Amino acid sequence: MPNNMESDLSRFRKIVRGKIKQELRRFIANGELIGRQGKKSVSIPLPRIDLPRFQFGSGEGSGVGQGKGDVGDDVGQGQPQPGKGEAGEGEGQHSLEVDVSLEELASLLSEELELPNIENKGKKSIESSQNKYTGIVNQGPEALRHFKRTYREALKRTIAIGGYDPENPLIIPIKEDKRYRSFKVTEKPIANAVIIYMMDVSGSMGDEQKEIVRLTSFWLDTWLQSQYEGMERRYIIHDATAREVDQNTFYRTRESGGTLISSAYRLALKIIEDSYPLEEWNIYLFHFSDGDNWSGNDTNDCMKMLESQIMTRANLFCYGQVESRYGSGQFLKDLEKHFGSDHDKLTLAQIKDRDSIMDALKTFLGKGK
Amino acid sequence: MYIKTALPPDLREVVDKLEAAARKAGLDFFPTIFELIDYNQLAEVASYGGFPTRYPHWKFGMEYDKIAKSYEYGLSIIYEMVINNNPCYAYLLRANSMVYQKTVIAHVLGHCDFFKNNYYFSHTNRKMLDQMANHASFVRRAINEIGQDTVETFLDVVLSIENLIDIASPYRAPVTKTDRDGLGHDATVHVPKIETKAYLDSYINPKTFIAEQKDRLEKEQKKAKNFPETPQRDVLKFLIDHAPLAAWQTKIIEIIRDESYYFAPQGQTKILNEGWATYWHSMMMEELCPLHESEIVDYCEHYSKVVATAPGGFNPYKIGVELLRHVERRWDRGQFGLEYLKCDDYKKRAEWDTKAGLGRKKLFEVRSVHNDITFIDEYLDEDFCHEHKMFIYDYDKKTGKQVISSRDFKSIKHQLLQQLTNFGQPIIAVVDGNYKNRGELLLSHEHNGVDLKQDFTMETLKNIYAIWGRPVYLETVIEEVKRIVSFDGRNHDVQKS
Numbered sequence: 001m002p003n004n005m006e007s008d009l010s011r012f013r014k015i016v017r018g019k020i021k022q023e024l025r026r027f028i029a030n031g032e033l034i035g036r037q038g039k040k041s042v043s044i045p046l047p048r049i050d051l052p053r054f055q056f057g058s059g060e061g062s063g064v065g066q067g068k069g070d071v072g073d074d075v076g077q078g079q080p081q082p083g084k085g086e087a088g089e090g091e092g093q094h095s096l097e098v099d100v101s102l103e104e105l106a107s108l109l110s111e112e113l114e115l116p117n118i119e120n121k122g123k124k125s126i127e128s129s130q131n132k133y134t135g136i137v138n139q140g141p142e143a144l145r146h147f148k149r150t151y152r153e154a155l156k157r158t159i160a161i162g163g164y165d166p167e168n169p170l171i172i173p174i175k176e177d178k179r180y181r182s183f184k185v186t187e188k189p190i191a192n193a194v195i196i197y198m199m200d201v202s203g204s205m206g207d208e209q210k211e212i213v214r215l216t217s218f219w220l221d222t223w224l225q226s227q228y229e230g231m232e233r234r235y236i237i238h239d240a241t242a243r244e245v246d247q248n249t250f251y252r253t254r255e256s257g258g259t260l261i262s263s264a265y266r267l268a269l270k271i272i273e274d275s276y277p278l279e280e281w282n283i284y285l286f287h288f289s290d291g292d293n294w295s296g297n298d299t300n301d302c303m304k305m306l307e308s309q310i311m312t313r314a315n316l317f318c319y320g321q322v323e324s325r326y327g328s329g330q331f332l333k334d335l336e337k338h339f340g341s342d343h344d345k346l347t348l349a350q351i352k353d354r355d356s357i358m359d360a361l362k363t364f365l366g367k368g369k
Numbered sequence: 370m371y372i373k374t375a376l377p378p379d380l381r382e383v384v385d386k387l388e389a390a391a392r393k394a395g396l397d398f399f400p401t402i403f404e405l406i407d408y409n410q411l412a413e414v415a416s417y418g419g420f421p422t423r424y425p426h427w428k429f430g431m432e433y434d435k436i437a438k439s440y441e442y443g444l445s446i447i448y449e450m451v452i453n454n455n456p457c458y459a460y461l462l463r464a465n466s467m468v469y470q471k472t473v474i475a476h477v478l479g480h481c482d483f484f485k486n487n488y489y490f491s492h493t494n495r496k497m498l499d500q501m502a503n504h505a506s507f508v509r510r511a512i513n514e515i516g517q518d519t520v521e522t523f524l525d526v527v528l529s530i531e532n533l534i535d536i537a538s539p540y541r542a543p544v545t546k547t548d549r550d551g552l553g554h555d556a557t558v559h560v561p562k563i564e565t566k567a568y569l570d571s572y573i574n575p576k577t578f579i580a581e582q583k584d585r586l587e588k589e590q591k592k593a594k595n596f597p598e599t600p601q602r603d604v605l606k607f608l609i610d611h612a613p614l615a616a617w618q619t620k621i622i623e624i625i626r627d628e629s630y631y632f633a634p635q636g637q638t639k640i641l642n643e644g645w646a647t648y649w650h651s652m653m654m655e656e657l658c659p660l661h662e663s664e665i666v667d668y669c670e671h672y673s674k675v676v677a678t679a680p681g682g683f684n685p686y687k688i689g690v691e692l693l694r695h696v697e698r699r700w701d702r703g704q705f706g707l708e709y710l711k712c713d714d715y716k717k718r719a720e721w722d723t724k725a726g727l728g729r730k731k732l733f734e735v736r737s738v739h740n741d742i743t744f745i746d747e748y749l750d751e752d753f754c755h756e757h758k759m760f761i762y763d764y765d766k767k768t769g770k771q772v773i774s775s776r777d778f779k780s781i782k783h784q785l786l787q788q789l790t791n792f793g794q795p796i797i798a799v800v801d802g803n804y805k806n807r808g809e810l811l812l813s814h815e816h817n818g819v820d821l822k823q824d825f826t827m828e829t830l831k832n833i834y835a836i837w838g839r840p841v842y843l844e845t846v847i848e849e850v851k852r853i854v855s856f857d858g859r860n861h862d863v864q865k866s
Contacts, residue, residue, distance in 0.1 A: 004425055005413045005416065005417075005429070005430065005433055007425060008425055008426060008427055008429045008430035008433070009430035009433055009434065010430070011425075011426075011427040011430055011521075012427040012428075012430030012431045012434060013430070014427075015427055049431065051428065051525060051528050051529045052529050052824070052825040052826075052827075052828030052829045052832065053529050053530065053531070053532055053825060053829055054530075054532070054533070054794075054795050054797055054814070054821055054825070054826060054829050055532075055794065055795065055821065055822050055825060056793075056795060056819045056820070056821065056822065057819065057820045057821060057822040057823065062761060062762060062763045062764060062771075062774070062784070063683065063761070063762060063784070063788065064683055064759060064760070064761055064762075064781060064784050064785045064788065065680075065682060065683055065759070065760055065761070065762050065773075066678050066682070066683065066684075066687070066688075066757055066758055066759050066760070067678070067680050067682075067758055067760070068758060069760070069773050070773065071760075071772075071773050071774065071775060071776060072772055072773065073772060073773050074768070074770045074771070074772055075680060075762045075770075075771045075772060075773055
């Protein structure tokens with residue numbers, strides 16, 4: 001029986017992985033992957049990977065069939081028969097669905113964006129060691145003896161020396177036959193992370209803007225999830241007042257009216273103080289807005305809050321400004337003026353359109369915080 | 370690890386019984402070795418085209434992924450796999466119920482008989498299992514010595530033109546080369562004249578005639594200078610002979626070409642081969658070696674799955690077996706010969722019965738001498754077409770759907786034959802290996818109404834360039850205009866020809 005399938009298969013998987021990487025920018029921009037994620041993996045539709053050859057085009061989809069019906073009747077998408085390549089294979093169909101774990105996807109993302117791994121906050125309590133049984137060795141304590149492997153070794157040896165009798169299949173393992181499980185101690189950060197998403201839902205934020213926020217958040221989630229064992233997400237929407245909502249509402253709500261950004265920051269601060277003590281949590285704040293704030297006074301409030309309370313607690317505060325027809329984009333400039341452009345804990349990004357999501361991700365996550 | 374694949378005694382008994390019944394009915398097959406394997410293994414073997422020992426390549430991994438997934442999702446299942454070899458090897462799925470095993474064994478024996486006796490298989494290598502293993506070990510050695518990536522890239526390139534062979538060539542007598550003048554002094558053409566007196570010359574050797582002769586001779590001479598002399602459809606062979614390749618590369622093309630020729634007859638006889646096997650498995654299960662009554666329902670279910678045709682679909686099993694039965698019925702009732710063919714009274718034809726009883730004999734003849742094209746061409750008649758409600762469908766631009774476009778017998782047959790021509794592959798030949806007198810390569814596509822898939826064509830040209838090393842051109846027709854598509858190492862180009 002063939003035993004080279006494994007290598008052919010892994011070779012194929014490598015090619016698939018390369019393809020995904022190639023297409024990653026497109027996936028990020030068009031949001032095709034969202035809604036396709038299960039608990040641990042995403043199923044990715046890829047164009048068929050195939051060796052090119054001279055072959056007939058779809059031939060306008062003509063062919064020979066069998067069955068009832070008059071001339072002009074719809075034949076009803078018959079199953080193309082195997083081996084008969086002629087019948088309707090639509091162009092550009094996704095014929096390959098690959099399941100990729102979120103972890104794998106994050107690592108592809110990080111390769112493509114050259115993201116650094118996140119440095120932990122460096123507290124003693126956040127590391128824990130864990131034993132993982134990963135291999136087989138020849139020596140070890142009896143308690144860890146791997147019965148099946150040991151038996152197999154003994155059986156092999158018995159057959160090899162010609163001592164195997166099918167009538168009386170007696171196998172006696174000797175010391176050399178014994179196999180033991182071996183374990184590796186892995187250091188696992190038990191640190192938890194919380195992401196607080198804040199979004200401006202005032203009248204000027206349209207559907208396209210929200211879609212961009214949604215796409216950006218999906219990839220942020222994917223990346224941060226790969227970095228932290230337990231991760232929580234909280235969502236805040238605001239116009240002139242802020243409130244906490246669930247994920248679904250976060251993306252769907254559209255309100256109208258003015259904008260007081262400080263209301264959102266105040267609520268975020270309250271959430272942090274109530275449920276996420278600094279010593280145990282890595283805190284990320286992402287704020288998306290079109291950059292319009294109601295008044296200069298409120299902006300001043302925001303700056304103060306950020307400087308004295310939020311920045312001191314958070315790993316990272318990211319502000320993403322989505323371009324909209326009505327927004328002035330002032331807030332980004334204010335932030336830049338106040339904190340300077342290379343502040344340690346602040347990242348600013350302008351997301352013009354879907355294509356620049358990728359760059360925004362790189363700016364947000366490139367600091368390795 | 371060793372997995373027992375030998376048949377258990379109860380299955381062994383079934384095989385012996387069925388083999389005896391088959392031989393008694395006149396089937397004649399190589400010794401057949403049945404192996405019992407589980408689905409994973411069957412999926413692996415199937416991915417390798419039936420040969421457990423193929424060269425390593427990712428496309429087999431892709432195939433496996435596809436087969437394993439469609440099994441997992443319950444979309445399709447492979448019941449058996451049989452390979453043309455002496456002895457024949459057949460793989461049975463361990464999980465099959467006994468009824469299925471019986472049916473499958475009978476079906477396999479039909480294939481084995483076909484492999485052995487059909488003319489189109491007569492040139493195939495009957496020790497292909499060993500040959501494939503040799504191929505595999507060469508490729509492995511090349512990988513070890515030259516490097517995985519280099520060899521794999523070259524395999525990708527060659528596999529992309531593996532269909533460019535001349536399927537008729539194994540059945541042609543080898544062309545003996547006419548003596549060629551090695552020096553090639555071809556500067557002027559000398560037209561032989563009839564010697565005569567000067568004043569008669571213009572009458573005996575009229576000027577127009579001499580000019581015509583000169584023209585003809587010049588053309589002939591030019592033809593002799595053509596390289597290749599006549600268009601060569603075995604593009605792989607041409608590349609082996611003339612492309613600037615390293616020894617290992619030549620060997621790899623030879624390997625791929627060898628395997629292409631081995632598999633080609635299976636592509637040429639899909640309908641007839643499956644029809645023949647289905648004919649015999651139903652014959653054996655129902656008459657020669659009848660099933661127990663408790664097994665009938667399961668058998669019927671299986672049989673109906675085999676010959677099921679999706680609405681608008683085309684099932685080679687179904688058409689094959691029905692057409693064979695049609696032939697059997699006709700020859701049993703003497704519905705052949707001039708008298709019958711001339712008769713155009715529908716009723717009389719339908720009731721025609723001379724009690725000739727030649728059906729079975731005729732079938733054995735059909736399985737020996739025909740391939741799909743000649744089989745359809747010879748026996749698919751108007752009666753059959755009506756009886757089986759055949760039609761052609763076409764893509765309707767208005768509705769974006771495929772609709773039935775005709776039930777006309779002639780058009781149906783024409784379409785079917787065209788689909789089967791060159792086992793469904795476009796006909797491509799090397800026309801000029803010294804195109805533009807610059808060592809460039811000109812290929813020509815014999816267009817028969819269907820355009821080539823464009824993106825693939827471009828990529829394939831790129832691959833041929835990788836082998837030939839000089840610009841490559843392809844004459845074809847795109848949207849009813851003659852074009853030359855080319856790749857010069859950097860850019861693709863499409864020009865009017």
